[in-house]
Amino acid sequence: xxxxxxxxxxxxxxxxxxxxxxxxxxxxxxxxxxxxxxxxxxxxxxxxxxxxxxxxxxxxxxxxxxxxxxxxxxxxxxxxxxxxxxxxxxxxxxxxxxxxxxxxxxxxxxxxxxxxxxxxxxxxxxxxxxxxxxxxxxxxxxxxxxxxxxxxxxxxxxxxxxxxxxxxxxxxxxxxxxxxxxxxxxxxxxxxxxxxxxxxxxxxxxxxxxxxxxxxxxxxxxxxxxxxxxxxxxxxxxxxxxxxxxxxxxxxxx
Amino acid sequence: xxxxxxxxxxxxxxxxxxxxxxxxxxxxxxxxxxxxxxxxxxxxxxxxxxxxxxxxxxxxxxxxxxxxxxxxxxxxxxxxxxxxxxxxxxxxxxxxxxxxxxxxxxxxxxxxxxxxxxxxxxxxxxxxxxxxxxxxxxxxxxxxxxxxxxxxxxxxxxxxxxxxxxxxxxxxxxxxxxxxxxxxxxxxxxxxxxxxxxxxxxxxxxxxxxxxxxxxxxxxxxxxxxxxxxxxxxxxxxxxxxxxxxxxxxxxxx
Numbered sequence: 001x002x003x004x005x006x007x008x009x010x011x012x013x014x015x016x017x018x019x020x021x022x023x024x025x026x027x028x029x030x031x032x033x034x035x036x037x038x039x040x041x042x043x044x045x046x047x048x049x050x051x052x053x054x055x056x057x058x059x060x061x062x063x064x065x066x067x068x069x070x071x072x073x074x075x076x077x078x079x080x081x082x083x084x085x086x087x088x089x090x091x092x093x094x095x096x097x098x099x100x101x102x103x104x105x106x107x108x109x110x111x112x113x114x115x116x117x118x119x120x121x122x123x124x125x126x127x128x129x130x131x132x133x134x135x136x137x138x139x140x141x142x143x144x145x146x147x148x149x150x151x152x153x154x155x156x157x158x159x160x161x162x163x164x165x166x167x168x169x170x171x172x173x174x175x176x177x178x179x180x181x182x183x184x185x186x187x188x189x190x191x192x193x194x195x196x197x198x199x200x201x202x203x204x205x206x207x208x209x210x211x212x213x214x215x216x217x218x219x220x221x222x223x224x225x226x227x228x229x230x231x232x233x234x235x236x237x238x239x240x241x242x243x244x245x246x247x248x249x250x251x252x253x254x
Numbered sequence: 255x256x257x258x259x260x261x262x263x264x265x266x267x268x269x270x271x272x273x274x275x276x277x278x279x280x281x282x283x284x285x286x287x288x289x290x291x292x293x294x295x296x297x298x299x300x301x302x303x304x305x306x307x308x309x310x311x312x313x314x315x316x317x318x319x320x321x322x323x324x325x326x327x328x329x330x331x332x333x334x335x336x337x338x339x340x341x342x343x344x345x346x347x348x349x350x351x352x353x354x355x356x357x358x359x360x361x362x363x364x365x366x367x368x369x370x371x372x373x374x375x376x377x378x379x380x381x382x383x384x385x386x387x388x389x390x391x392x393x394x395x396x397x398x399x400x401x402x403x404x405x406x407x408x409x410x411x412x413x414x415x416x417x418x419x420x421x422x423x424x425x426x427x428x429x430x431x432x433x434x435x436x437x438x439x440x441x442x443x444x445x446x447x448x449x450x451x452x453x454x455x456x457x458x459x460x461x462x463x464x465x466x467x468x469x470x471x472x473x474x475x476x477x478x479x480x481x482x483x484x485x486x487x488x489x490x491x492x493x494x495x496x497x498x499x500x501x502x503x504x505x506x507x508x
Contacts, residue, residue, distance in 0.1 A: 014458055017294045018427070019284030020473065021460070026299070030273030040271045042306070045280070045297035048458070052296070075439040076459040077446040117442030152461075173272070185329040188371030192331040204268055204302070205330040206275070207406070219274065 005170035006041040007033055008060035012071035012081055013151060014048045024153045025070045032160060037169025038066065048072060053084035061088075061146050066167060068160070071151030073140065075117040082141070085148055086125035096124040099139050106137025132162040142166075171223040173202075175251055176232040182244040183207070183214035190238045191218065198231040200224065217249070259424035260295040261287055262314035266325035266335055267405060268302050278407045279324045286414060291423025292320065302326060307338035315342075315400050320421060322414070325405030327394065329371040336395065339402055340379035350378040353393050360391025386416040396420075425477040427456075429505055430486040436498040437461070437468035444492045445472065452485040454478065471503070 009029050015021040026043055033040040041064060046052040053072070060067045072081030086093045099122035107114040121138035124130075131140030131147060133155060140149040140159045149159040180187065184207040195203045201222040208215050218235060222228050232248060239246035263283050269275035280297055287294040295318060300306040307326070314321045326335030340347045353376035361368040375392035378384075385394030385401060387409060394403040394413045403413040434441065438461040449457045455476040462469050472489060476482050486502060493500035 018288050034272050043299035075442045077449050078458050118439040185372040188329045204332050
């Protein structure tokens, strides 16, 4: 697929909204989406509330190519994501036979019983496909363009890497970063002028204050490497004319 | 104010969505809202896109008592939050005389010129009030129930603490945490039974895996301390009957 492919992430959990738990899934999904040519266009954090989850899922699945949810798929009463996603799609919750088989194999021979609470982790919206969980037994699910994943970061990441194999990314955004030792307000007009000349390059300005000195990291993002190089060169020239010492930084990602 | 007071946080910035920058404002706002009796009910991360920002602001301000936005209020071309919020309210962007006065005082006698880019930080949606910025010169703004704040955490936090003085919190949620050395699937039915008996207490289950042992932190939240204590006692008794060693933890927050 070429062109722009977008995704939304829906983080489900009262514990994130209360400040008790810090979310670690957003940075991971954001970075990996960028790497596979998917633009994470929107993130929502919603409570353990079926209406809130269903509303977010329906808004996001209509607006984006892919939707990822994290959290709320465990064995306890507050794990309501599957029911809420089923409601969003207007389908029933069914017990998935393959998921039951996987859970049975996972718990077989161990100390823990595959009781009704654990079997609940085999429930899925009708019509959903399984998302592998190589870490623990309980799978995630995909229904249409919505991937329902665990909240525990190690499990979420393993599920995401499985989901990625099915995802068709689009044009990958590449980046250049130009650091300059001038304050943001001083370079603003110059940045705007370069942005105007390179409308196909997205220019972001991220100020910092370090060792008692103001500076800015200017991030240029776009799909065309040649245009990025040209825009970065134009920017460096213009910033040098302003009296700064601009420097292109090594890129680790986009 | 008593009863339930809710808020939404809108985090604005491409750099969060690309994974380049990690947001630090959500944990702060979440924790402080809990402390002042405001329930952070929803968080959205949106791109530097005027339509996306305006849509999020309009959805959130209709649904919640308070809305906080972070990011996009600096001097550069990619700082479009004020314009987007003005669009959401259907008002013009105007240059705020008091904000100009503050910026003038801030830059006076320094090395930096109060140029047009920096003056842009005095622009506000028509009808907005100033939110103090004790860290640097440029203020935030409040229009109706929407607080427009900086993205840089130190500045955001200072602005938030100013905004808090105007905010009327509701019933504060208190919490009890019961830790138990049993896996989540083993205690799920017990949790559900206690939840059913204490419908006014919100019971969340947060599993952990440490030193090769499964365990769960069960968080009970509610406004009535006596009911919380009763629910926690009932839970501890039931978990002990299951063969666990449940223990009430010290609370640091809710």
